Amino acid sequence: xxxxxxxxxxxxxxxxxxxxHPETPKRLEKIYQVLEQKDVSRHFLFPSFSxxxxxxxxxxxxxxxxxxxxxTAGKTAVYLSGDTRTSALSYETSLLAAGxxxxxxxxxxxxxxxxxxxxxRPPGHHAEKHxxxxxxxxxxxxxxxxxxxxxxGLKKIxxxxxxxxxxxxxxxxxxNSAQVLFCSLHQYPQYPGTGSxxxxxxxxxxxxxxxxxxxxxxxDAAYGKIFEEIVTPVAFQYQPDIILVxxxxxIYQGDPLGIMRVTxxxxxxxxxxxVNIAEQICNGKVLITLEGGYNMExxxxxxxxxxxxxxxxxxxxxxxxxxxxxxxxxRLSDSNVDILPHLKNILGxxxxxxxxxx
Ligand SMILES: [Zn+2]
Numbered sequence: 001x002x003x004x005x006x007x008x009x010x011x012x013x014x015x016x017x018x019x020x021h022p023e024t025p026k027r028l029e030k031i032y033q034v035l036e037q038k039d040v041s042r043h044f045l046f047p048s049f050s051x052x053x054x055x056x057x058x059x060x061x062x063x064x065x066x067x068x069x070x071x072t073a074g075k076t077a078v079y080l081s082g083d084t085r086t087s088a089l090s091y092e093t094s095l096l097a098a099g100x101x102x103x104x105x106x107x108x109x110x111x112x113x114x115x116x117x118x119x120x121r122p123p124g125h126h127a128e129k130h131x132x133x134x135x136x137x138x139x140x141x142x143x144x145x146x147x148x149x150x151x152x153g154l155k156k157i158x159x160x161x162x163x164x165x166x167x168x169x170x171x172x173x174x175x176n177s178a179q180v181l182f183c184s185l186h187q188y189p190q191y192p193g194t195g196s197x198x199x200x201x202x203x204x205x206x207x208x209x210x211x212x213x214x215x216x217x218x219x220d221a222a223y224g225k226i227f228e229e230i231v232t233p234v235a236f237q238y239q240p241d242i243i244l245v246x247x248x249x250x251i252y253q254g255d256p257l258g259i260m261r262v263t264x265x266x267x268x269x270x271x272x273x274x275v276n277i278a279e280q281i282c283n284g285k286v287l288i289t290l291e292g293g294y295n296m297e298x299x300x301x302x303x304x305x306x307x308x309x310x311x312x313x314x315x316x317x318x319x320x321x322x323x324x325x326x327x328x329x330x331r332l333s334d335s336n337v338d339i340l341p342h343l344k345n346i347l348g349x350x351x352x353x354x355x356x357x358x
Contacts, residue, residue, distance in 0.1 A: 002284065004310045005113035006044040007100040008035055012121045015093035017085040018077070022257060022294040023135040028119060030296060031303040035119075039317055044307075045113055049103035051095035052143065056102065059146035060139055060173055065130050069094065069137050080132040094122055094137035101140040102147050104287045105242065109152045115275065115310045118289040119303065125167035125246045125291050126192060134165065134192055140289055141246050142173040145180050148242060155179060158240035160231060161186070162223070162270060163248025163291040164258040166195030166211070170246065176205040181238050185226060187251075187258055188213030197343055200350075207350030210234065212343060216259035220266030221335035223251075224328045227273045229340060234351050235277045242285040243278050249293025249302040256294050264305040268322035271309035286310070 010032075013025035035041055057066050072078040072086040079085050097120035104116035124141055126134030141159060148154040159174075161167040161184040171194065174180035186195050201209035212226055235243070249267070251260035271288070278286045288306060293299050305321035314320045322328075344353045 002114035002310065002312045003112075004044050004307065005047050005104060005107050005116040006035065006307070007049065007104060007116065007118040007120060008032055008046060009096065009100070011093060011096055012119070014087075014089035015122050016087040017135065021085065023122065023292075025121070026296060027293065027299050028121060030300045031119060034300070034304065037317070040315055043311055043315055047103060047107060047113075049100050051092065052098040052102055052138075056143065056147060057098070057138060059150060060129065060142045061127075062130050065132070069132060080137070081134070084132050084135055084137070086137070090122070090137065096120075097122060097124070098138050098140045098143050101144045101287070101289050104289075105144045105148055105152065105244070108242065108285050108287055109148070109154070114284050115278075115286040116288070117307055117310055118287065120290055123291040124289070125161060125163060125170050126165070127169045128172050133169075135292070136169065139169045139173065141244055142170045144244060144287065144289070145174065149179055154241040156238060156240045157181070157242055157244060158235055158238060159183065159244045159246065160274065161246035161291075162251060163246050164250035164255065164260060165191050165248070165292060166213075167246055168192045168194045171195070171199070171209055174205065175201055175209060176203045178204050178208045181208045181210070181234070181240065183210040183212070183231060183234065185212040185214060185223065187216055187260060190258075197339065197346060200346065207347065210347060213339070214337070217261060218337070219253070219261035220263055220269065220328055221331035222337050223262055223266050224269055225332045225335045225337055226340070227270055228332060229353065230343065232273065232277060233353055236281065237351055239281050241282050242287065243274050243282065245274065245286065245288040246291045247288045247306060248291040249295070249298045252293065252295055252298030252302055254295050255298060257292070264301040264321040265328065267302045268305040268309050269328050271306045272322065275309060275312070
């Protein structure tokens with residue numbers, strides 16, 4: 001059993017982009033209810049944390065952009081982009097979400113927690129230096145990576161982004177850097193349109209952006225295979241000081257915005273893999289933060305599957321989601337992820353892969 005810090009706060013429900021918007025406060029309500037049950041909550045650490053200060057926001061965002069978001073405070077509705085609408089408390093909530101993720105990396109690096117799960121809103125991975133977009137105000141995970149490098153003395157950060165959508169904001173923040181390895185699995189083509197296999201970084205960052213664009217319909221076995229054949233060998237070669245995860249549950253089967261077919265077992269599997277890798281190379285340091293996910297059942301079961309794997313033991317009252325790892329293992333070979341040979345070919349000059357198959 002590990003010490004897992006869980007970031008949960010009712011104030012994350014205060015950001016309301018509108019009644020018909022998919023990024024609704026309801027996404028967090030059910031999982032919060034489960035976490036409030038004493039027999040569940042007693043297994044986790046629930047740290048207190050503060051809203052992020054502007055000096056740290058400037059690590060990843062321009063002053064103009066920060067001012068633009070700040071000006072939405074107190075207003076009923078402002079559109080920062082076509083799909084990104086704020087409410088009166090959105091600015092405050094977004095500072096709190098980023099503050100939670102920063103507090104999480106600090107505690108994990110200080111050893112107060114082994115790992116952390118940030119159940120926050122609004123999400124962040126689409127937010128770029130100069131603009132909020134894609135339901136995201138500030139880029140929580142990019143801010144956390146900057147904070148690790150500038151304030152916590154870490155040298156290398158691995159970000160794995162398994163949200164349905166490409167994390168364009170995070171990619172742009174570190175496109176020229178070898179200090180952050182950004183690895184994204186996403187449906188393609190899809191919003192926001194970036195994330196092609198050829199986008200591999202620039203300058204010093206060449207080879208440190210890995211995009212795995214997938215046509216729809218892939219499930220647990222395909223994601224497992226990609227983790228086996230791409231994510232795991234790259235992580236061992238890169239040797240990061242911490243693993244950060246942009247966790248979207250919109251790859252869950254039945255999500256209204258996507259057509260992937262991952263189940264709770266798949267989320268448990270991906271989490272277990274990353275925790276195991278982290279235990280071997282960076283003292284188990286993993287922080288997972290919530291991005292998308294618009295099917296309420298998926299949010300609930302997916303979150304519990306991730307939590308259980310971070311904790312490392314079944315939680316009484318919650319059935320284990322990954323009871324027999326061999327089920328996924330046995331299906332790996334059957335899963336045809338047709339872009340893998342091409343991907344290995346493109347990345348072959350930067351990374352070594354076991355089964356080149358090219
Ligand atoms: Zn998404």
